[in-house]
Structure formats: C-alpha cells, structure tokens
Amino acid sequence: MTYAPTVETERLILRPNREADFEPFAAFCASDRARLRGGVKNRAEAWRQFAAEIGHWYLSGFGFWAVEEKASGAYCGQVGLWYPEGWAQAEIGWMMVDGFEGKGYAFEAAIRARRYAYETLGWTVAASCISEGNDRSIRLAERMGATFDRRFPRDGLPDHLVYIHPGPEALQ
C-alpha cells in the first residue's frame, strides 16, 4: 500500500497503513477513549473509518499516517493532516493507542506532520480540532504553540475546540 509518502522523525516512521494496523486501530475505536475522538465504533464501523482514512489521501492528497516506533516496529497510532467535507478547518490530528502515550510520540509526529503541511503542501495555516473534554490533546496542541480560536458544534458528538497553530513564518 503506497498511497502515501513515508516520512521519518528521530524515533518514528510515518507511513501508509498496513493491514495489521487495523487490529490496534479497531481496539482503540472500541475503547472508551474513542468517545472524545470521533466516537466509539464497532469493528465494522472501524473498518469503514480505516478505509475512509486511506481514501482521504486519494481525494485530498493528504491524510493520516500510521505512526511506527522505529526501535520495535510497533504501531503506535496515527498522526496526519485531515480535512474531510464538513470539517471546521484543515487540521493536524493525532491518536496514540494504549501503551504509546506519555513518550512524546504524538508531539514528535505532529511536529513532522505540521512541517509537511507547511513545507510540502504549502499550507499557510493549520488547525487542530479537538473534542471538548480531551484535555490531554489540548495540552499537546498548546505545547505545539497552538491557541484556542473558536468552538465548532457537531451533530451527536462533542463540540470541537478549534486550535490554530503558529504559521509557517512564525516557526522559522
């Protein structure tokens, strides 16, 4: 599956999804943590989400990467650029599965994704759309220098809090 480019950071590889990634992805989607990230999904719903995230690359030219730990080859979660129809704004998103939080991986991968957005895709602005109550994610956005901009209501899901990242000039 080579629908997306592969990029690296010091400790991580950001690469296209592999079939084996579906199991840890589906386990996250079924867990309570998914409540604040798109909603809890059964396996069939998770598969369709997994497929749609791949299709996002074809329709938009960017999307989520699977994040792999260089040292172990383990799937850690996903980080990427996301702007499907109906979304508040083009965003940098992240999700770490159980066991891979607290290592700074989401931060490291999200910084790389932001650089890809600005340098490779030419974005002039990037947001992160975070479900209200996901304080861990908000702390990560703030660590990246993003600031709260506005609230974006969603049908049947918690409101998104839209954080805006420093622009490409500000980061130079």
Place this chain on the structure above:
Amino acid sequence: MTAPMLETARLVLRKPDERDLPFWMPFVMSDRAAFVRSQEPTEANGWRALAGIIGHWTLRGYGTLAFALKSKPDVTLGMTGPWNPHGWPEAELGWTLWSADNEGKGYVREAAEAARAWAYRDLGWQTAVSYIDPRNTRSIRLAERLGAVPDWDAATPHGEQCVVFRHPSKEALQ
C-alpha cells in the same frame, strides 16, 4: 493490483476517484440512496462514504467500479461491482444508479454483468450475492434479470431488512 478499465457495448468502468464526487454527492444525499447508505444523509457522511469506497480498493485489492457512457466518460452514472467491507458475510456484487434520468436504459444491468464477469474471471470468485432491502423493488427486479434468486439460508449483514440474492455461479454463466 492495477484497477481494470472494463468496457461494454455502451459503457466504461473504472476505479472510483475524485472525478466522481460531483455526481456522487447529490445522489448520496437524495432519497435514491436511502437503501444503500448506512448513515444520515449529510455532506460529511457522503464524502467519507466515497473515501471509504476508495480505501476499500486499497485494503482488499478490488472494489466497486464507477461507470459512465463511452461517449460521455466524464459524467459518472453510477457504480457497480465487488463490495466486501469488514463484517460482510461474503463478497457482494452491488450497484447504484445516481440519477432517475438514467433509469430504464439497461445501463446498470450492462455494467453489473461486466463487473460480475470480472469478479469471476480475475478475482477468483466462485459465487456472488447481492444484499437488497426488500422494499427496493427496482433493485430486486434487476437482480432477477441478472439471473439471481433469493437464498434464504445465507447470512445477511443487515438482519431481516435484507434479502440475499445469489447469482448464477461462474460455471452456470459459461
């Protein structure tokens, strides 16, 4: 796998992509899609559904095909072909026709026969089913014209709100 470009007398069939969006979106939001969509008819869900159709190709190596007239290849009329997301009891042959203006011309039958032949010839299918809502009378008529018959013993992905039509086998069509 390289996506096929199938041809019939009047139609071309290809892997779906961003060119289909302007034709897909009005369809998926309309009542015509009531029997096939699994979520509320919003633009957000419609867009993701097409993304999922494309991702199905990546994950399975095959998927449903968009079809258009040879004389108007830039106007997508509908989709037909293999559909096998996680949780489906077996691989399905599906179809959608996106505008009522194109009904009654035999386009879907022509395209679905080509897609079925492709599944039997190149994907190694030995059998094929179509999962149809019992209220979807037009689709049931098409399944019958394609030679499919109800298989009441087969598992369904949607409980009772679904009739399984089983197509003639590969051998029977030869």
